[in-house]
Amino acid sequence: MPPAASLVFTTLLSHGPLTRAEVGRRTKLSPAAVTKAVRPLMELGYLVEGVDEEARPAVGRPANLVWVDGGRALFIGIKVTGDEIIAVLADLCCRIRMSRHVPLRGREPEAVLPAITALVQELLTEADGFGVPVRGLGIAISGDVDRADGVVRYSPFLEWRDVPLAEMTGTATGLPVTVDNDVRALTVAEHWFGAGVGLSDFALVTVGAGIGCGLVVHGRVVSGAHGVAGEVGHLSLDPLGPLCHCGNRGCVEAIAADPAILRAVRAVTGGQVADTAEALALAHGADAVVRGIYTRAGEAIGKAIGFLVNILGPQRVIISGEGLAAYDLVAEGIREAFAASAFGTAARCDVVTRPLPFEEWARGAAATAIQSFTGSGRSEESR
Amino acid sequence: MPPAASLVFTTLLSHGPLTRAEVGRRTKLSPAAVTKAVRPLMELGYLVEGVDEEARPAVGRPANLVWVDGGRALFIGIKVTGDEIIAVLADLCCRIRMSRHVPLRGREPEAVLPAITALVQELLTEADGFGVPVRGLGIAISGDVDRADGVVRYSPFLEWRDVPLAEMTGTATGLPVTVDNDVRALTVAEHWFGAGVGLSDFALVTVGAGIGCGLVVHGRVVSGAHGVAGEVGHLSLDPLGPLCHCGNRGCVEAIAADPAILRAVRAVTGGQVADTAEALALAHGADAVVRGIYTRAGEAIGKAIGFLVNILGPQRVIISGEGLAAYDLVAEGIREAFAASAFGTAARCDVVTRPLPFEEWARGAAATAIQSFTGSGRSEESR
Numbered sequence: 014m015p016p017a018a019s020l021v022f023t024t025l026l027s028h029g030p031l032t033r034a035e036v037g038r039r040t041k042l043s044p045a046a047v048t049k050a051v052r053p054l055m056e057l058g059y060l061v062e063g064v065d066e067e068a069r070p071a072v073g074r075p076a077n078l079v080w081v082d083g084g085r086a087l088f089i090g091i092k093v094t095g096d097e098i099i100a101v102l103a104d105l106c107c108r109i110r111m112s113r114h115v116p117l118r119g120r121e122p123e124a125v126l127p128a129i130t131a132l133v134q135e136l137l138t139e140a141d142g143f144g145v146p147v148r149g150l151g152i153a154i155s156g157d158v159d160r161a162d163g164v165v166r167y168s169p170f171l172e173w174r175d176v177p178l179a180e181m182t183g184t185a186t187g188l189p190v191t192v193d194n195d196v197r198a199l200t201v202a203e204h205w206f207g208a209g210v211g212l213s214d215f216a217l218v219t220v221g222a223g224i225g226c227g228l229v230v231h232g233r234v235v236s237g238a239h240g241v242a243g244e245v246g247h248l249s250l251d252p253l254g255p256l257c258h259c260g261n262r263g264c265v266e267a268i269a270a271d272p273a274i275l276r277a278v279r280a281v282t283g284g285q286v287a288d289t290a291e292a293l294a295l296a297h298g299a300d301a302v303v304r305g306i307y308t309r310a311g312e313a314i315g316k317a318i319g320f321l322v323n324i325l326g327p328q329r330v331i332i333s334g335e336g337l338a339a340y341d342l343v344a345e346g347i348r349e350a351f352a353a354s355a356f357g358t359a360a361r362c363d364v365v366t367r368p369l370p371f372e373e374w375a376r377g378a379a380a381t382a383i384q385s386f387t388g389s390g391r392s393e394e395s396r
Numbered sequence: 397m398p399p400a401a402s403l404v405f406t407t408l409l410s411h412g413p414l415t416r417a418e419v420g421r422r423t424k425l426s427p428a429a430v431t432k433a434v435r436p437l438m439e440l441g442y443l444v445e446g447v448d449e450e451a452r453p454a455v456g457r458p459a460n461l462v463w464v465d466g467g468r469a470l471f472i473g474i475k476v477t478g479d480e481i482i483a484v485l486a487d488l489c490c491r492i493r494m495s496r497h498v499p500l501r502g503r504e505p506e507a508v509l510p511a512i513t514a515l516v517q518e519l520l521t522e523a524d525g526f527g528v529p530v531r532g533l534g535i536a537i538s539g540d541v542d543r544a545d546g547v548v549r550y551s552p553f554l555e556w557r558d559v560p561l562a563e564m565t566g567t568a569t570g571l572p573v574t575v576d577n578d579v580r581a582l583t584v585a586e587h588w589f590g591a592g593v594g595l596s597d598f599a600l601v602t603v604g605a606g607i608g609c610g611l612v613v614h615g616r617v618v619s620g621a622h623g624v625a626g627e628v629g630h631l632s633l634d635p636l637g638p639l640c641h642c643g644n645r646g647c648v649e650a651i652a653a654d655p656a657i658l659r660a661v662r663a664v665t666g667g668q669v670a671d672t673a674e675a676l677a678l679a680h681g682a683d684a685v686v687r688g689i690y691t692r693a694g695e696a697i698g699k700a701i702g703f704l705v706n707i708l709g710p711q712r713v714i715i716s717g718e719g720l721a722a723y724d725l726v727a728e729g730i731r732e733a734f735a736a737s738a739f740g741t742a743a744r745c746d747v748v749t750r751p752l753p754f755e756e757w758a759r760g761a762a763a764t765a766i767q768s769f770t771g772s773g774r775s776e777e778s779r
Contacts, residue, residue, distance in 0.1 A: 016424065041399065157740060167740070214621055228707075230613040237709020238597055241742035244706040249699075249737055259739060316632075323627040324611075324707055326620020354632055356642060357540060357550070359624035 017042055018050040019389035022059070022081065026106060026383075027205050030065060030080035051079060058085045059105060081106050086148045087140050088386070089133055089188070090379025092195055092371055093154045095120060095170045095222060099371040100132045102140060102147075103379035107206060111139055112372050120171045122181075130185040137186075150188040151382030152178060153195035153374055155223060157240050160193045160381075166240065169258060170222060191378075191385040196243065198377035199369065200227025200234055203331060205380060208367050214327040218245060218318060220336030224266045230325065245317040246270070265317045269310035269343075271336060277306045289338075296342050307339055311346020318347070319354025322362045329363040337368050400425055401433040402772035405442070405464065409489060409766075410588050413448060413463035434462060441468045442488060464489050469531045470523050471769070472516055472571070473762025475578055475754050476537045478503060478553045478605060482754040483515045485523060485530075486762035490589060494522055495755050503554045505564075513568040520569075533571040534765030535561060536578035536757055538606060540623050543576045543764075549623065552641060553605060574761075574768040579626065581760035582716075582752065583610025583617055588763060591714045591750050598712040599704055601628060603697060603719030607649045613708065628700040629653070648700045652693035652726075654719060660689045672721075679725050690722055694729020701730070702737025705745045712746040720751050 014022065020040050025031060028039065037047045054060040061082045064075045083106030092099045095117070102111040115132055118124050133150060140147045156168030163179020165171075179190040200217045203209040209217070213232045219225040224246030228235040235242045246266035247259050254263025255273065267273050271289045278292040279285075281302050286292050295303045318330050332347070352360060383389075397405065403423050408414060411422065420430045437443040444465045447458045466489030475482045478500070485494040498515055501507050516533060523530045539551030546562020548554075562573040583600045586592040592600070596615045602608040607629030611618040618625045629649035630642050637646025638656065650656050654672045661675040662668075664685050669675050678686045701713050715730070735743060766772075 214618075226707075230618060231616050233614050235597075235613060235708060237742065238711040239709060239741040239744045241706065241740050242709035244739045244742065247706055247739040248703050261736065320631050320703060321707055323624065323630055324609075324704055325618060326622060326625035328621040353644065356627045356630040357624050358622040359620065359627065361622045 014054070014388045015050070016388070017046055018054060019387045021047065021050040022054060022387050023205065023389045025060065025079060025081050027210050030078035032076050032078055036079065058082060083108055084143075084145060086386070087143060087145050088148060088379045088382040089136050089150045090198075090375040090377065090382060091129060091132065091150070091152045092198075092374035092378055093117075093125060093129070093152065093171070094371065097371075098125070098128055098132055099375045100136060101372055101375040101379055102136045103376055103383075104145075105383065107202065107376060107380050107383060109372060109376055110143070111136065112375065114371075122173060122176050122178075125171070126178075126181055126185070129182055133182075133186045133188070147188060149191065149382035149386050150182065150186060151191045151193070151198065151378035151380070151385075152182065153193055153198035153378035153381070154178070155195050155225065158192055158194040158197075159240055160191065160197075160236070163190060163192045165192065189382075189385065191381045193378070193381045194225075195374055195377070196225035196227045197234055197236070198381045199333075199374050200229060200377070201380045201384065202373060202377035203227075203367075203369075204229050204234070207369075207373075208329065208331045208365060212328045214325070215329040215331065216243070216318075216321055216325070216327050217331045217333060218314070218321075219334035220269060220314060220332065221271055221334035223270050224314070224317070225334070226321070228325070228327075230327075245321055248317050248320060250313055250316055265313045268313040269336075274306055274310055274339075278303050281306070293339055293342075296339070304342060307342035308346045310339075311343030312350040313346075314343065315347035315350030315352075316354045318364065319351045319359075322351075322359045323354070323356045326359055327362060329365060332364065332366045333369045337366060340366060397437070397771045398433070399771070400429055401437060402770045404430065404433040405437060405770050406588065406772045408443065408462060408464050410593050413461035415459050415461055419462065441465060466491055467526075467528060469769070470526060470528050471531060471762045471765040472519050472523075472533045473581075473758040473760065473765060474512060474515065474533070474535045475581075475757035475761055476500075476508060476512070476535065476554070477754065480754075481508070481511055481515055482758045483519060484755055484758040484762055485519045486759055486766075487528075488766065490585070490759060490763050490766055492755060492759055493526070494519065495758065497754075505556060505559050505561075508554070509561075509564055509568070512565055516565070516569045516571070530571060532574065532765035532769050533565065533569060534574045534576070534581065534761035534763070534768075535565065536576055536581035536761035536764070537561070538578050538608065541575055541577040541580075542623055543574065543580075543619070546573060546575045548575065572765075572768065574764045576761070576764045577608075578757055578760070579608035579610045580617055580619070581764045582757050583612060583760070584763045584767065585756060585760035586610075586714060586750075586752075587612050587617070590752075590756075591712065591748060595711050597708070597710040598714065599626070599701075599708070599710050600714045600716060601697070601701060601704075602717035603652060603715065604654055604717035606653050607697070607700075608717070609704070611708070611710075613710075628704055631700050631703060633696055633699055648696045651696040652719075657689055657693055657722075661686050664689070676722055676725075679722070687725060690725035691729045693722075694726030695733040696729075697726065698730035698733030698735075699737045701747060702734045702742075705734075705742045706737070706739045709742055710745060712748060715747065715749045716752045720749060723749060 083104040157166040183190040217227040226243035249261040251263030257264035257267035466487035540549040548559040600610040609626035632644040634646030640647035640650035
């Protein structure tokens with residue numbers, strides 16, 4: 014689609030149904046430009062126009078509304094974690110029609126790629142039942158991902174380097190493939206459908222196996238000139254803090270990510286802790302030393318959010334990720350450290366939490382596939 | 397001007413003279429939209445079109461070029477520091493035609509406002525000689541400035557709170573007034589004419605009486621949802637560091653700004669240091685303890701730039717400000733701390749220094765007045 018058409022399309026995706034006048038107001042396009050953008054999309058059946066029967070006025074002519082016809086195309090979105098693959102079949106409105114989880118037997122590309130391919134085949138078969146074509150596959154993966162080239166440059170959790178994932182999965186499935194960083198993909202979904210709808214500037218901070226951050230500034234996702242952006246996890250806050258896998262000390266990720274917390278809990282308890290759930294149970298059981306570890310994790314996250322807010326001044330920061338399971342233990346540390354580090358009116362930034370299960374991350378991957386399909390992610394891809 | 401016209405205007409300001417086709421390519425406007433944008437600006441005389449005689453080909457028709465006719469309007473730009481006011485008379489191309497410095501007798505609005513008014517009157521008289529109208533006044537001032545309302549909310553150096561500067565100076569001078577944060581104004585000038593030309597994402601870090609930072613992301617200056625952005629000076633890097641005027645400890649500004657360095661040098665030498673120049677002389681005279689203070693200042697700046705780059709991934713960071721006088725003493729600290737804190741490929745960011753005298757800051761103020769005149773700063777003003 015031309016830029017104006019994809020702008021109209023994504024506006025309708027987030028805010029539709031809308032009148033043409035409202036589309037013009039939101040996109041700042043002239044009535045003629047809206048007409049020009051809408052016409053081919055209607056001819057293809059992706060947009061429909063009609064009367065909103067519920068809003069029909071008692072007298073006078075009802076307003077015509079335009080919206081996206083979600084049923085006209087399907088997309089597959091996949092999120093790869095260290096342990097499993099989560100896949101969704103989503104429609105053109107990015108509504109989840111179906112989802113699947115499969116455990117991973119290994120993390121190397123030789124184990125992950127066949128699992129992705131098998132899952133895609135399964136969903137393609139299901140899609141046949143809807144009688145609607147699958148137009149694209151989005152894959153979201155943590156680490157340094159070059160979306161334009163479809164290459165996973167470096168994924169620390171999977172220990173992948175320079176894996177041409179788009180090409181490999183495209184050949185295996187026959188679908189157009191979009192590969193993106195998982196937090197960036199989730200940020201697209203939050204911008205279109207979640208706590209970022211209608212905001213021009215927000216940050217999504219994810220806490221879990223790592224600390225991630227997606228940024229929207231001036232209405233668009235920030236990708237970084239060299240592929241790195243939103244790396245709040247590697248702000249080195251404490252030069253005397255624990256060693257991080259990046260080589261620095263006291264990074265937020267080395268203090269507040271799940272593995273770091275588990276390591277610290279094992280150190281104080283003498284190693285008798287199997288996993289994150291057990292560490293959490295100890296803290297909830299009022300083990301003061303273990304609770305202190307969570308408090309410090311919260312403080313590191315809060316300080317990092319304060320730094321982010323001082324630099325960018327967003328309207329909102331959304332905190333999400335598996336780490337929210339410990340939110341009651343970290344909330345106070347986050348709040349206090351954020352309030353202490355935010356400068357002046359920056360402290361007015363709205364900081365919210367939002368649980369987003371892995372299906373939502375997979376939905377984010379589907380959203381990137383819809384972006385590629387509609388050309389709306391082009392500016393990000395070209396970076 | 398409508399948005400398309402101001403986009404065309406600023407594109408020609410930075411990159412002109414250009415063919416209409418090139419304007420279309422750079423602005424992503426259709427030929428019809430370029431024609432529509434250019435026509436009224438030509439009728440007003442702000443744009444002219446003609447043949448570039450130097451580029452006339454040996455055979456065939458020469459290409460018509462469009463450019464801004466700088467001589468058609470004048471603007472006054474003013475930068476207020478703690479000690480003096482710097483004013484420039486600039487044309488529509490933001491070329492400096494004349495500049496003036498006047499010392500300040502006090503920092504309170506009652507001392508600064510008459511000084512501004514007198515200087516503006518002086519430049520208005522000079523402008524008469526050009527036979528061209530002065531179309532606007534821009535004032536750049538450090539601190540939290542609400543450009544849309546024309547109010548200086550809080551300027552720590554001047555100790556101003558809630559001063560309606562645009563209204564007061566507008567009444568006194570009869571000119572349309574734009575008031576903006578000084579670093580943001582300088583960032584506009586760098587984006588249009590300096591080391592930020594052609595870049596969509598860069599940061600300008602200024603080191604001097606304070607530590608400032610202007611950001612351009614996706615081609616536009618970041619203002620912050622609540623008026624705060626680019627506050628790298630108040631990243632609290634060291635919880636045991638010196639107390640900052642913001643109340644935190646170990647802020648970059650409390651370690652690396654000129655007053656902080658002077659305070660630290662006085663502390664180690666027992667108070668026998670009159671000013672920044674004397675502190676510099678001691679360091680250049682190989683006083684190892686004093687040199688160490690500059691090294692630590694450089695490290696704080698380098699770490700803050702690393703944090704900024706990890707979060708935003710800009711194409712370039714420009715370091716400027718009066719503090720560059722000590723650059724030979726801080727350069728190594730900046731370089732090493734930046735390299736240590738930048739994550740992965742973010743370290744590839746181009747970090748450059750650029751001396752920008754206060755006339756350039758005043759030119760930035762004139763640039764904000766040109767923005768207001770052409771409507772190109774509207775999106776920033778509305779924030």
